[in-house]
Amino acid sequence: MKIASWNVNSLNVRLPHLEQWLATFGPDIVGLQETKLEDSRFPDAALVGAGYRSVFAGQKTYNGVAILSRAPAEDVQVGIPGFEDEQKRVIAATVGGVRIVNLYVVNGQDVGTDKYAYKLRWLEAVHDWIAQELQRHPELVVLGDFNIAPDARDVHDPAVWNDDHILTSTAERDGLRRLCALGLHDAFRLHSDVAGEFSWWDYRQAAFRRNLGLRIDLTLVSDALRARCVAAGIDREPRTWERPSDHAPAWVELGA
DNA sequence: ATGGTGGTATAACCA
Numbered sequence: 133m134k135i136a137s138w139n140v141n142s143l144n145v146r147l148p149h150l151e152q153w154l155a156t157f158g159p160d161i162v163g164l165q166e167t168k169l170e171d172s173r174f175p176d177a178a179l180v181g182a183g184y185r186s187v188f189a190g191q192k193t194y195n196g197v198a199i200l201s202r203a204p205a206e207d208v209q210v211g212i213p214g215f216e217d218e219q220k221r222v223i224a225a226t227v228g229g230v231r232i233v234n235l236y237v238v239n240g241q242d243v244g245t246d247k248y249a250y251k252l253r254w255l256e257a258v259h260d261w262i263a264q265e266l267q268r269h270p271e272l273v274v275l276g277d278f279n280i281a282p283d284a285r286d287v288h289d290p291a292v293w294n295d296d297h298i299l300t301s302t303a304e305r306d307g308l309r310r311l312c313a314l315g316l317h318d319a320f321r322l323h324s325d326v327a328g329e330f331s332w333w334d335y336r337q338a339a340f341r342r343n344l345g346l347r348i349d350l351t352l353v354s355d356a357l358r359a360r361c362v363a364a365g366i367d368r369e370p371r372t373w374e375r376p377s378d379h380a381p382a383w384v385e386l387g388a
Numbered sequence: 389a390t391g392g393t394g395g396t397a398t399a400a401c402c403a
Binding site for chain 2: 141142144145166168192193194239241247279334335336337339375378
């Protein structure tokens with residue numbers, strides 16, 4: 133079973149890319165972020181044509197998340213229970229017995245800003261909620277655009293992307309570490325210790341061509357799924373297509 | 389330090 137995460141940066145613009153990628157990569161489950169669509173405009177009929185059902189939580193212009201799956205999605209949860217948030221950043225569902233939590237983590241703008249404080253608060257709320265989810269659903273995958281690069285291997289220039297920089301700051305990385313300490317494992321790192329494999333490249337400065345990227349799109353698997361995690365990676369191909377998202381899909385494969 | 393690009397309430401704002 134292949135499970136993926138992709139920040140599409142506008143599903144309206146990227147639907148043809150998504151359809152092409154679904155047809156070639158053939159994931160069983162995909163978490164999408166930054167759909168930037170109200171629910172009434174979600175292209176669920178087109179995706180049925182591609183063989184996928186959709187559950188989604190969107191808004192105009194910003195944010196928006198969805199889970200696509202070949203098998204039905206059950207027990208759908210939108211948002212973090214008990215955490216008031218206008219921004220559509222969280223959707224969870226159970227597919228084929230596996231609980232999928234899809235996150236569009238707050239970007240945070242710059243260290244010390246109000247948005248940064250919101251990011252840290254939001255991460256703490258996610259942490260407390262995931263602790264409960266793990267009790268109810270030991271077979272859990274937390275995936276998404278984390279807007280945090282776990283360590284120095286995951287950035288092209290550790291001198292710039294340091295302890296004081298947004299997406300790599302100590303407090304952000306501590307937030308991710310605390311989440312993982314609940315019993316979640318970065319699937320990519322179960323299979324590789326290479327540096328320089330990224331999932332996001334800025335549109336500016338020809339960053340993709342020069343591989344000036346970060347690995348901020350993650351798939352985390354729970355203790356109970358760890359032994360079934362047979363492979364993980366990042367599919368750079370859609371980032372090479374014309375008018376791409378700035379993110380590439382990150383994926384994990386679970387064996388039987 | 390700035391600004392570069394791309395998305396969308398097409399003007400700022402967000403990333």
